[in-house]
Amino acid sequence: MKNKASKDTIQAWIHLHRAQQVLLEKVESALKQAKQPPLSWYDTLFELSKEKKSGLRQYEISQKVLLNKHNLSRLLDRLEKQNLVKRHECSEDGRGNTIIITDTGIETLKQMWPVYNQAIEQHFAAQLTPNDIEGLSEILSKIPS
Amino acid sequence: MKNKASKDTIQAWIHLHRAQQVLLEKVESALKQAKQPPLSWYDTLFELSKEKKSGLRQYEISQKVLLNKHNLSRLLDRLEKQNLVKRHECSEDGRGNTIIITDTGIETLKQMWPVYNQAIEQHFAAQLTPNDIEGLSEILSKIPS
DNA sequence: CTATATTGGTTGCAGTTGCAACTAATTGCA
DNA sequence: TGCAATTAGTTGCAACTGCAACCAATATAG
Numbered sequence: 001m002k003n004k005a006s007k008d009t010i011q012a013w014i015h016l017h018r019a020q021q022v023l024l025e026k027v028e029s030a031l032k033q034a035k036q037p038p039l040s041w042y043d044t045l046f047e048l049s050k051e052k053k054s055g056l057r058q059y060e061i062s063q064k065v066l067l068n069k070h071n072l073s074r075l076l077d078r079l080e081k082q083n084l085v086k087r088h089e090c091s092e093d094g095r096g097n098t099i100i101i102t103d104t105g106i107e108t109l110k111q112m113w114p115v116y117n118q119a120i121e122q123h124f125a126a127q128l129t130p131n132d133i134e135g136l137s138e139i140l141s142k143i144p145s
Numbered sequence: 146m147k148n149k150a151s152k153d154t155i156q157a158w159i160h161l162h163r164a165q166q167v168l169l170e171k172v173e174s175a176l177k178q179a180k181q182p183p184l185s186w187y188d189t190l191f192e193l194s195k196e197k198k199s200g201l202r203q204y205e206i207s208q209k210v211l212l213n214k215h216n217l218s219r220l221l222d223r224l225e226k227q228n229l230v231k232r233h234e235c236s237e238d239g240r241g242n243t244i245i246i247t248d249t250g251i252e253t254l255k256q257m258w259p260v261y262n263q264a265i266e267q268h269f270a271a272q273l274t275p276n277d278i279e280g281l282s283e284i285l286s287k288i289p290s
Numbered sequence: 291c292t293a294t295a296t297t298g299g300t301t302g303c304a305g306t307t308g309c310a311a312c313t314a315a316t317t318g319c320a
Numbered sequence: 321t322g323c324a325a326t327t328a329g330t331t332g333c334a335a336c337t338g339c340a341a342c343c344a345a346t347a348t349a350g
Contacts, residue, residue, distance in 0.1 A: 008275065009265060011282050016285055017165070018285075057298080072299095094345050133153050139281050203329065215310095220306090242329080
C-alpha cells in the first residue's frame with residue numbers, strides 16, 4: 001500500500017483544509033452576527049427535523065452529525081434548556097432516550113437557515129462556477145464516512 | 146446579488162463539510178495514536194520552519210494558520226513550555242516578539258510528518274483518482290482566504 | 291438462568307477556545 | 321511636539337471539548 005502522499009496530494013489537502021477553515025469561520029461569524037446559535041445546533045436540529053414525529057436516538061444523531069456521545073449529550077442539554085428539543089423515555093430500550101424537536105426548535109431552524117444559506121452562497125458558491133460545484137460534490141462524495 | 150444557494154450548492158457544501166470533518170478526525174486520531182501533538186502544533190511549527198532563521202511575528206503566524214491572536218498566544222505558551230519554539234524580543238517593534246523554532250521543534254515536525262502524511266494518503270488520496278485530486282485542488286484554490 | 295460483556299447515555303475533570311478587557315508600544319495627524 | 325487612534329500581544333472568565341470513569345439496561349454465552 002502506498003503511504004507517501006505526492007506533492008499534488010499535499011497541495012489538495014492544504015487547499016481543502018484551508019477552504020473549510022475559512023468557510024466555517026465565515027458561516028459561524030455570520031450566524032453570530034445575526035444573533036443566531038452556532039452551526040452545530042443547526043446540524044443537530046436539522047437532522048431532528050427530518051424525523052419530526054418519531055425523533056431520533058442519541059446514537060443516531062451522533063452518527064449523523066459526527067459528534068461523539070459525550071459532547072452530544074451536553075449539546076442536547078443546552079438545546080433542551082432552550083426548549084428546542086425534548087428527551088423522551090424510550091420504550092424499546094430503557095437505557096436510552098428519544099430526542100424530539102419542539103416547535104420552537106423548528107422555528108429556530110427556520111430563522112437560522114436564511115443566514116446560513118446566504119453565507120454559503122456568498123462565500124462558497126459565488127466563488128465557483130456551477131461546474132466547479134458539481135465537480136466538487138462528486139469528488140468529495142468519494143471520501144467515506 | 147444572489148443570496149439563495151441552489152440544491153447543488155447545498156449538496157456540495159454538505160459534502161465539503163462532512164469530508165473535512167471526517168478527515169480531520171482521522172488525522173487527529175492518527176497523531177494521537179502515535180503519541181504526537183495535534184495538527185495545530187504541526188501547522189504552526191511548519192510555518193516557523195520555513196523561516197527558521199528569521200522567525201515570524203505572532204501576527205504573521207496568526208494569518209498563516211488562521212488562528213486568532215488570543216489562541217495563538219496560548220498555543221505558543223504551550224509550544225514554548227515544550228521548548229519547541231522561543232519568543233525573542235523584537236528590535237523593530239517593542240510591543241511584539243519574534244517567534245523562532247528550536248531544534249527540538251524541527252525534530253518534532255520531523256516525527257509528526259510521517260504520521261500525518263500517511264493519514265493523508267490513506268484516508269484522502271487513496272480514495273480519489275489523480276484527476277480528482279488535481280480538480281479538487283484547482284476548485285478549492287478559488288475560495289479566497 | 292445466571293454471569294459477563296456490550297451498549298446507551300451521563301458526569302467530573304483537565305485542557306482548549308472565544309470573547310472582552312487590558313497593557314504597552316507605535317502610528318497618524320493637528 | 322503632543323494627543324488620539326491603532327496595533328501587538330496577554331490575561332481572566334465563561335463556554336465548550338475530549339477523555340476516562342461511571343451507571344444502568346440489554347444482549348450473549350455457558
